[in-house]
Amino acid sequence: MFSKILIANRGEIACRIIRTARRMGVATVAVYSDADAGAIHVAMADEAVRIGPPPAAESYLDGERIVAAALMTGAEAIHPGYGFLSENPDFVDRVVNAGLIFVGPSATSIRAMGLKDAAKRLMERAGVPVVPGYHGEAQDIVLLASKANEIGFPVLIKARAGGGGRGMRRVDHPQDLAEALSSARREAKAAFGDDRVLVEKYVEKPRHIEVQVFGDNYGNVVHLFERDCSAQRRHQKVIEEAPAPGMTAEMRAAMTEAAVTAAKAISYSGAGTIEFIVDASQGLRSDRFWFMEMNTRLQVEHPVTEMITGSDLVEWQLRVAYGEALPKRQDEIELNGHAFEARLYAEDAARGFLPATGTLHHLWFPDEPAPGTSLRVETGVREGDAISPFYDPMIAKLVVHGPDRKTALDALGDMLAETEIAGSTVNTAFLAALAADPDFAAGDVDTGLIGRKQDALTAVPEPSEGQIAAAALAVFDLSDPAAPDDPWSALAGYAHFHATPKRVVLRYGEQEIRARAGVEAGKVFVELEGRDGKMRRLRPATVNLARWPGHVSVFDGPVSCTFAVPDPLDRAEEGGGGADSLRAPMPGLVKVVRATAGDMVAKGQPLLVLEAMKMEHAIAAPHDGMIAEIAAEGSQVTDGAVLVRFAEPAEEQAASHRTP
Numbered sequence: 001m002f003s004k005i006l007i008a009n010r011g012e013i014a015c016r017i018i019r020t021a022r023r024m025g026v027a028t029v030a031v032y033s034d035a036d037a038g039a040i041h042v043a044m045a046d047e048a049v050r051i052g053p054p055p056a057a058e059s060y061l062d063g064e065r066i067v068a069a070a071l072m073t074g075a076e077a078i079h080p081g082y083g084f085l086s087e088n089p090d091f092v093d094r095v096v097n098a099g100l101i102f103v104g105p106s107a108t109s110i111r112a113m114g115l116k117d118a119a120k121r122l123m124e125r126a127g128v129p130v131v132p133g134y135h136g137e138a139q140d141i142v143l144l145a146s147k148a149n150e151i152g153f154p155v156l157i158k159a160r161a162g163g164g165g166r167g168m169r170r171v172d173h174p175q176d177l178a179e180a181l182s183s184a185r186r187e188a189k190a191a192f193g194d195d196r197v198l199v200e201k202y203v204e205k206p207r208h209i210e211v212q213v214f215g216d217n218y219g220n221v222v223h224l225f226e227r228d229c230s231a232q233r234r235h236q237k238v239i240e241e242a243p244a245p246g247m248t249a250e251m252r253a254a255m256t257e258a259a260v261t262a263a264k265a266i267s268y269s270g271a272g273t274i275e276f277i278v279d280a281s282q283g284l285r286s287d288r289f290w291f292m293e294m295n296t297r298l299q300v301e302h303p304v305t306e307m308i309t310g311s312d313l314v315e316w317q318l319r320v321a322y323g324e325a326l327p328k329r330q331d332e333i334e335l336n337g338h339a340f341e342a343r344l345y346a347e348d349a350a351r352g353f354l355p356a357t358g359t360l361h362h363l364w365f366p367d368e369p370a371p372g373t374s375l376r377v378e379t380g381v382r383e384g385d386a387i388s389p390f391y392d393p394m395i396a397k398l399v400v401h402g403p404d405r406k407t408a409l410d411a412l413g414d415m416l417a418e419t420e421i422a423g424s425t426v427n428t429a430f431l432a433a434l435a436a437d438p439d440f441a442a443g444d445v446d447t448g449l450i451g452r453k454q455d456a457l458t459a460v461p462e463p464s465e466g467q468i469a470a471a472a473l474a475v476f477d478l479s480d481p482a483a484p485d486d487p488w489s490a491l492a493g494y495a496h497f498h499a500t501p502k503r504v505v506l507r508y509g510e511q512e513i514r515a516r517a518g519v520e521a522g523k524v525f526v527e528l529e530g531r532d533g534k535m536r537r538l539r540p541a542t543v544n545l546a547r548w549p550g551h552v553s554v555f556d557g558p559v560s561c562t563f564a565v566p567d568p569l570d571r572a573e574e575g576g577g578g579a580d581s582l583r584a585p586m587p588g589l590v591k592v593v594r595a596t597a598g599d600m601v602a603k604g605q606p607l608l609v610l611e612a613m614k615m616e617h618a619i620a621a622p623h624d625g626m627i628a629e630i631a632a633e634g635s636q637v638t639d640g641a642v643l644v645r646f647a648e649p650a651e652e653q654a655a656s657h658r659t660p
Helices: 011-023 040-044 063-073 089-097 107-114 116-126 141-151 174-192 249-265 302-309 313-322 405-418 428-436 465-475 650-657
Strands: 004-007 027-033 047-052 077-079 155-159 168-171 197-201 206-215 221-233 236-242 270-279 289-295 338-345 362-364 374-379 394-402 420-422 502-508 511-520 523-529 535-538 544-548 551-556 559-564 581-583 588-593 606-612 615-620 625-630 642-646
Touching: 004 011, 004 063, 011 027, 011 040, 011 313, 011 374, 011 394, 027 040, 027 063, 047 063, 063 077, 063 089, 077 313, 089 107, 107 116, 116 197, 116 249, 116 289, 141 174, 141 197, 155 174, 168 174, 174 197, 174 588, 174 606, 174 615, 206 249, 206 313, 221 249, 221 302, 236 302, 236 405, 236 428, 249 270, 249 289, 270 313, 302 313, 302 338, 302 374, 302 394, 338 405, 338 428, 394 405, 405 428, 420 544, 420 551, 420 559, 428 559, 465 502, 465 511, 465 523, 465 535, 465 544, 465 551, 465 559, 606 625, 606 642
Parallel strands: 004 027, 004 077, 027 047
Antiparallel strands: 155 168, 155 197, 206 221, 206 270, 221 236, 236 338, 270 289, 338 394, 362 420, 374 394, 502 511, 502 559, 511 523, 523 535, 544 551, 551 559, 581 642, 588 606, 606 615, 625 642
């Protein structure tokens, strides 16, 4: 076995690889950008090498620096993880030419499956079913429009390189094709350096079911059953599970046979995933699935396969790369129970899943599974870490396993309810709502489920009076009156013979909440100011709390409410955040500007496109008005920066200049 490997990645997957390598007695070398100098994967590895500044293009995508780091540290092999350079055949060539071993497939195999159009032509020749569509080289918009009409709307535009939903657009009507094509090409170019696309028939009730395959260098290929990844938002997976609900023996046999055939067609070695699109309108049928693409790497969702098969896929990768045969034959791989993985992101689900940043001031994951179940947390962050705008905003993967689907799903719900995060907006409540959704719970899921129910799944409940009371008490550490020997010691405003109640102002969104907290007869109390201005006594809720600079977060199951606690001495400048301006919802690059100063625009009109965390976000006018200033195309902006400033309406201008 290798004595030392370098991990060309970051975050949770780097930590995941390090754990297996350590168990196998293999030393590890981490690489890091300046943004990750204090990251967990750097601390966990035996050695660490700086490879550049925060932007991925200057660090984690710099193959030359990574290979140099491996040679400098005496590593024998490079494990790419997923993302970044994991499916870059030129990087594989660079690794091999340097005398190192790439822990993954050959450059030839990656090239064969790297472009979706060429891969589908190859699969057709191998006898693997392929979804109807145009996979040719020509990219003229007239030709693409003609092919879309032949296929029949709705169609799906897909970048021929890469994945993760980037460069993908659904088009329902012919008149929308040109704009969707332009947007898809820009995003594909930015993400993969290739703006070419393919056009496919959009399946009306599609399920995304994939098969984990594994090959070695001796011609052996096995499958480790399937995963269902149909629960998606913006074409990105949210909750994955294994095995797929409703899977029949006939369907599984046909699908896994097709997947093994696909891998053998390119002499595949290492971990790979064959992704299929399934028409579930008539249930799972063996004649209604088609090849979509192959991911020639370890998948983000690989833990669910490990849970149901009892296999360590990273160990398999290292053994196969070292030259060993597959650890198990097909008849030795057994399916046991059911597993789920939920992707916990720093994102605002209620605002269209916009990525979020922030410092994780409070971070707690459960570690006690329910009887008969098991759980694991895959994460690359710890309390106090910052969510960077430079990389994917994933915080953790919450993984559960149980003897059956219902037990595993219940365990996932419990795990989400016990998870506590403060300091950044997160999607915990959304994940819990999805896990509890009746259709999802019944296994009746397709890729459109979240879109159809998005408003309900992402609804943000107003904080209860009990939660407000708990937050007010937390500001003064009054939630436990028995803690101090002298109850008055908890109050800075103590006066002779009585305690002066402390006043607190909390902000929740745009709401300002006024409350008083104090102690009477050794018991704390809190009063809330109503709309009539009168104070009324409240009973605080029994909840978990986290205090962090200028805020207090209240956790009630998977739902959290964060209140800002304004500093009364703070006189921060206001203005520019109202109707006269439009601010950036996150840090990013102004990719496209569609208006200029002096233009009259209507509410909902697209004004610019902001690229952030590998995705494009359209920014529209919040109201009618004239643009006074707009951000320059190509400019980098911070969270909250003014993108558009509107001119004052003429009557307001006149009023502001009118003498009293």
